Every structure is written in C-alpha cells, then in structure tokens.
Amino acid sequence: MKKNIIYNGDCVEILNTKVDEASVDLIFADPPYNLSGNGLKWKGNQTGGDWYMVNENWDKMSAPEYMRFTQKWIGASHRALKDNGSIYIACSYHNIGEVMIVLKQLDFKVNNIITWYKTNAMPNMTRRTFTHATEFVIWATKGSGWNFNYEEIKKINPEKQKDGSDKQMRDLWEMPLVQGKERLRGIDNKALHPTQKPEEMLKRIILASSNKGDLVLDPFLGSGTTTYVAKKYGRGWIGIEREKKYVEAAKKRMNKS
Ligand SMILES: C[S@@+](CC[C@H](N)C(=O)[O-])C[C@H]1O[C@@H](n2cnc3c(N)ncnc32)[C@H](O)[C@@H]1O
Numbered sequence: 001m002k003k004n005i006i007y008n009g010d011c012v013e014i015l016n017t018k019v020d021e022a023s024v025d026l027i028f029a030d031p032p033y034n035l036s037g038n039g040l041k042w043k044g045n046q047t048g049g050d051w052y053m054v055n056e057n058w059d060k061m062s063a064p065e066y067m068r069f070t071q072k073w074i075g076a077s078h079r080a081l082k083d084n085g086s087i088y089i090a091c092s093y094h095n096i097g098e099v100m101i102v103l104k105q106l107d108f109k110v111n112n113i114i115t116w117y118k119t120n121a122m123p124n125m126t127r128r129t130f131t132h133a134t135e136f137v138i139w140a141t142k143g144s145g146w147n148f149n150y151e152e153i154k155k156i157n158p159e160k161q162k163d164g165s166d167k168q169m170r171d172l173w174e175m176p177l178v179q180g181k182e183r184l185r186g187i188d189n190k191a192l193h194p195t196q197k198p199e200e201m202l203k204r205i206i207l208a209s210s211n212k213g214d215l216v217l218d219p220f221l222g223s224g225t226t227t228y229v230a231k232k233y234g235r236g237w238i239g240i241e242r243e244k245k246y247v248e249a250a251k252k253r254m255n256k257s
Contacts, residue, residue: 003215006239008247011219014240015076024080025214028205028226030090030197031073034066070098073219078106084145086209089138096136108140112171120176153208175200184223184249192249193223202229210235224250231257
C-alpha cells in the first residue's frame, strides 16, 4: 500500500481498493455538509475575497442520496481503520443527524462532540434565525483501546489555570475561520477552497489521537490541510480528493512544507 500520497478520485472507491484493511490510525473527514444553496453572493466582505455561500456540485444531494453516501464513506473508513483507530468527522447542524446514525449503525463509540465556535462567523443575511457561529467535530473510535495523548493536549491548550499551569482541554474550541496568510488564494486573490479548515484544528486532532510515524488519512482532502499538518508533525499521510483543481492545490501545499 502506498503512503504519503494524494489520490484524485472518489473516496469510497479509493478507500476500498488502494487502502489496506485495518491499516490507518486516524481519519479526519470533512465531508460535504449538503448545504449548497442557489448561488447566494455577498460582495465586498473582508475574509477571502468575495465571500460566497458554499455552492458546489459536490455538495448537492437529495436527503436519501445523502444518507446512502454517508453510509458508504463511513463504512469504507471503518474498513480502513485499525481496531484501535479514531475517526474525527466535521459536521454542522445540517448533517450531524445522518453522521451520528451511521456511526451508531457501525458500532463506533462516540467519545466527544467537539463544538467549534467560529469567532469571526459570518452575519446572518436572512435575519430569520439566530446567527450560526458553530460547527462540530465528532470523535468516534472503532474499539476500546483508542489513543489519547492527554498530557500533550494539556500542554498545547491555550487556556491555562489561574496559576498559569496547564489545563485539561475542553470540547469547546474557539478559533476563527481561516483568514490572512493561512488562507490559500487563487490568482484572482479569492479563497481557493470554500471550506478550508484551520491548521490549529488539525494540530489538536493529530496530536491527540496519533503518534509520530502513525498513518493519518483524509477522504475529503480539499485544500490539503490534514496532510499538511500530518507531515509537519511527523505522521504518514494519505489524502483523497475528487476535484482536480483541489488536488493540484493540495499537492502544491505539500511541496512547500
Ligand atoms: C468540506 S471540503 C474539505 C475541505 C478541507 N477540510 C480543507 O481544509 O480544505 C470537502 C471536499 O471533498 C471533496 N469531495 C466531495 N465528494 C467527494 C468524494 N466522493 N470523494 C472524494 N472527495 C470528495 C470536495 O471536492 C471538497 O473539496
């Protein structure tokens, strides 16, 4: 089986044909949330060039199709994970229901639902609901012998005790949407990928649930955040991404690291 590679293709097919059974220590998956609207645009914001609602073909499925898709890719991830492996799945209120049902169907153990509080969340243009400022990351494990590097995570926790000593990390993570130098941009200076995840998020996940030399896999690699951070911390990595333009961006990012 090849390691330290980015595949261009469908994650279910590649997980089932190119990745050995029970070979992966940690999976981070940031799947389509199935929330794409109809091209709403908001010109003139400051975050990634013109900000836009996620409106991509890979993010449009009917409800039954989305359920089947969730079953397929979590099933293929289950096959690839080692018996003590961990999977972290990014989601929002749109798709947390489907993800939780499938995890339970496959007998995964849910250890945490981490809430990501997006400190620079976009305002609500419709003015008809509370402003959405959170996403979630579900941490689930295949068996009972999962890895959790408690002391290391305590050390990197930005929150400290009153006396300045290290503090246990809570399941509420405050971090902004990716901006500034970290944000990958195209030649038009617009955000290259609509849902680039913060490197700080991947750092916490990779340091918590893998060790140096372990294998980290991302089935929905996008701009390459997971493989970039995995390499930085001495882990092996595999990324899978369907869209060629994102595969190229991710490979370029890896070559810079
Ligand atoms: C939410 S984004 C991931 C963003 C990523 N975490 C980052 O930091 O850039 C989901 C990605 O999955 C890709 N994708 C959608 N369906 C896929 C499939 N069946 N197999 C592989 N990739 C897929 C999309 O092209 C998109 O780039």
